[in-house]
Amino acid sequence: MPDTSTAIGVDIGGTNLRAARVSGAGDILERVSERIDRDANNAIGRIIELVRQLDRPDVTAIGIGVPGRVDARRRTVLSGGYLNLAGAALAERVEAATGKPVIIDNDCNMALVAEIAAGAGRGRENVVMFTIGTGIGGAIVQEGQILRGRGTAGQLGHITVDVKGAACVCGRRGCVETTSSGTALARHIQEAGLPADTSIDDILRRAAKGNAVARQVLDAWAGPLRAAIDSASAAFDPDLVLLGGGLGKAAFKALQKVPALAPWYQYPVLSAALGDDAGVIGAAVCALIEHRTPLPPSALVPAELTVLERPA
Incomplete structure (x- = not known):
């Protein structure tokens, strides 16, 4: 039964x-x-x-x-x-x-775990996931096991992408969370002189039409994320990298215009499905x-x- x-x-x-x-x-x-x-x-x-x-x-x-x-x-x-x-x-x-x-x-x-069970990571045993929202979270599965370290491994939002960058809530500077989260996107939009209610979909559409300001915003937002993905790929050699969270799909689209920084780190990057x-x-x-x-x-x-x- x-x-x-x-x-x-x-x-x-x-x-x-x-x-x-x-x-x-x-x-x-x-x-x-x-x-x-x-x-x-x-x-x-x-x-x-x-x-x-x-x-x-x-x-x-x-x-x-x-x-x-x-x-x-x-x-x-x-x-x-x-x-x-x-x-x-x-x-x-x-x-x-x-x-x-x-x-x-x-x-x-x-x-x-959900994405491996029933989503975009189905059937894979080595997966790195960044979740893009207000901040940036992360998780790592290696050989079918969640990587924990002493207890809290997987804090991928705190990969350093600029040692002289903005202060992060973790106490360090230049974490990818400070450059590529939803909070950071709002700051990039403001610094570009665009209205505060400008959405990421607006930015993506304008950039596709060749708008230089929109392209600048996407480079500032997605460029450091690409660097963090490359670093995680170098460290963990995953089958694929997933982008989840409320801005995961937008980040996936933005990264299509930001190639991997070196030929060794050409790992599949997919949008989470669930x-x-x-x-x-x-x-x-x-x-x-x-x-x-x-x-x-x-x-x-x-x-x-x-x-x-x-x-x-």
Whole structure:
């Protein structure tokens, strides 16, 4: 008899809180969402409420993707962004309120697992992913395993592209997040003298028609990102590089005019396929893997994909 277990995936975004009940094959069965609350205590309460709305007898576990630095093995948030859950007993509170086992991880790790399970990285075992949004996140899968280092590896937004560049929130200068994030794009647009409401689609259209100012904005935004991709490719030798997040597709288009900087680093670069669904799908799939729920072959998750190895 086929296993029909499902899991609930939660994705904490910069604007919205999303949750979904997901099958082992990565299909979203139900979903709910609402605007995020910046207060950590209130946000955890809302996560619990969304999970309760989706909870069904076949739900075996809950996965939560958190922006910022997360020690997934110890289920601890070390630093956050728009919603700072550092030090909050997120997993423990949701677990106590729902009676279901909970895992947490960096949201980019969750998204990359989803892309490998059911998206643009399907069937690949060595993938690097940059997520382009308000900031820049990252995740790395090597030989089917999420690369963690001591606990929080994969902070690709903090690859240095200009040692004398703008100050970054991490305390260093010239991280690619300072040049190629959504926040940086808005700054490039302002510095070019364009209206603040100029969209990236407007910039892409103008650049395609030969507009020099638009081309300048794209070079300033996408050029450093190309350098960061080349550096990550040199370090990890991936099968491909994925660009996700709200600006992932736009960044992919912009990079078509910014070639790799050296012939050694001609790696395939693709736009992520799952959009805003990647976070909830990945969080649910990770929860099912961690709690050893058998996944059907259609899930296409590499058998050796190690999501968490929680210490005793």
